[in-house]
Amino acid sequence: MATIKDVAKRSGVSVATVSRVLNNTAPVNYKTKETIMKAIEELNYKPNIIAQGMRTKKSKTIGITIPDYINPFYYELFKYIEDAAKKEGYHVIVSSTGEDINEDINCIDDLINRNIDGLIICTYRGDKETIKYLLELSKKIPIIFMDNLQLDKPVNSVYTDGYKGMKEITKHLISLGHKNIGFVKSIAKYKVANDRFYGYKDALIEAGIEFRDELVYEGNYHIQSGYEAAKYFFTDKKLNPSAIVSSTDLMAIGAMNYIKTIGLRIPEDVAIAGFDDIYMSRLISPPLTTYRQPIEEIAKEAINLFINKVNHPNAKNRTIVLNGEMVIRRSTDILRNEIERI
Amino acid sequence: MATIKDVAKRSGVSVATVSRVLNNTAPVNYKTKETIMKAIEELNYKPNIIAQGMRTKKSKTIGITIPDYINPFYYELFKYIEDAAKKEGYHVIVSSTGEDINEDINCIDDLINRNIDGLIICTYRGDKETIKYLLELSKKIPIIFMDNLQLDKPVNSVYTDGYKGMKEITKHLISLGHKNIGFVKSIAKYKVANDRFYGYKDALIEAGIEFRDELVYEGNYHIQSGYEAAKYFFTDKKLNPSAIVSSTDLMAIGAMNYIKTIGLRIPEDVAIAGFDDIYMSRLISPPLTTYRQPIEEIAKEAINLFINKVNHPNAKNRTIVLNGEMVIRRSTDILRNEIERI
């Protein structure tokens, strides 16, 4: 790879002048400029971003933390984030955070030591020490949280309104006549879990349906825990709900698997709904009713927030709450089912 | 972030000495060593990897190119690669390559300008110029191809034996009595497509079944093209195969969708099989028979190849061909279907 020195030598100027035309940072004589451009072309020179970063403290790189387990939602989100970042001239460097919550800070430190310009956090797990660390860090580099942290301090964050979405889904189920509705919650200390849970709960209450604690099962995001949830509802506790709402599609799919195993039909015997609208939700059978997170928009807004913070470090932090949309598919809708069969 | 200077100052030594204990690169007096260690601890100092890279020309970063469209296989593979890389102290920086094949080299150049130590290519699309460029580049940094390039020059590559796998799948279908078997091919110029195609073809020939060109549909990896393939077989050409084998699970799922749409049952009317064993294949209905790529092993071997090449730059290039395993699920197996219903 040619360096700026090579270009300077070839064009008979100093590196400073080359740098000037490269960054358009000071007027350069038209003739010399042309010579330099030609040399750049001939040598196929491209500035070394790392070296640039060394000086400018800008690496054009965004770090991102993603949970380690395969919830496709995060990989779909990641793809859109990478796309949006690329459009702004940034690359994305990933660090997946595993089971051990104590490793989270190490993961972030690793990223910091790579001079990242900012951080997108998809994995905050409610740990006090981590958030303290992140808030401190956010004084130095932009940090975007992909979750509702429910903090008193304002942070940059973007997420889908889980309360509203889950309420809408639950109301849909209620409107179909369901009263005995099980809920698959996510890990309580993860902030994102609560909004969705309260959306479910309030929908029941507003409809005059008694909220029952036993109808809530706390899953752990893995597909298997959706399976366990259904087992808990139907086999262990024999609560036999007529519908199950899950706080993630993945766990909803797990629940569907169990329900099919015990010979119940979806949606005739049990209606199922999820949240996220991951890619596979439309492909399983029956296709899953869910609340679609506007994933592409989420990614774009995250990068917007980031870019804005880079350009205006003193801009105050913003929380962007996006609305998704309910997607009704066959897993809840008998009528639709029959229509499609025709 | 504390720098090596801060540590040096605090311990009353020169930066050189600090560097020595950091890298264990020369003996340091036990006492001074302890003082330095203490300072490192107290300042929570971690060496800046970028700056290290500036000097050593090692960035502890691997670049990876991934196709832009959502074939979940690549995101699953990516996850395992990231995992394996992390275990070796490397981070992964992604560049997704979009529709425009002419952008591929630019994507790679962007990565190179970030001082990556090596490159993992998941996206080679048969373009002559790109391969020439990559072969040249591989003289400088390790490049691992995740595909069978079928070149005369040896390259570092790791992939699943698509010929063997597809032959096995096709034979399975033949053993179930199918003779009229459609094949959904991948884009012909992508190298990986050919092995799988010939596996299908040879299985037919060996079984004494005539190979018919019209029974081959060239898809483009998108799920929609699997749908189109089934439409081509059943509606446009009325070839009515009793089974369809697809070179990727995603296209197989697309084909399933079309088949269901026209009211045919799987597997009773049409048997379907794919290749990859992506996560969703076991979750759709009916679950998809496929050939499982040993994805975790693929990732590990890729990183092994990479590490080996880093440590022994003159090591000769190796091609690692891994065997997958056939996973028979209900989409081909009526018997299994009945058993599971009991």
Place this chain on the structure above:
DNA sequence: GTGAAAGCGCTAACAC
């Protein structure tokens, strides 16, 4: 066993 200094590729004062 340790320190001074050069240099990786680049940018940004500061001179002229």
Place this chain on the structure above:
DNA sequence: GTGTTAGCGCTTTCAC
């Protein structure tokens, strides 16, 4: 308009 030079954080001769 252009060149010289310092320095980003680190490693690595080369002295001592």
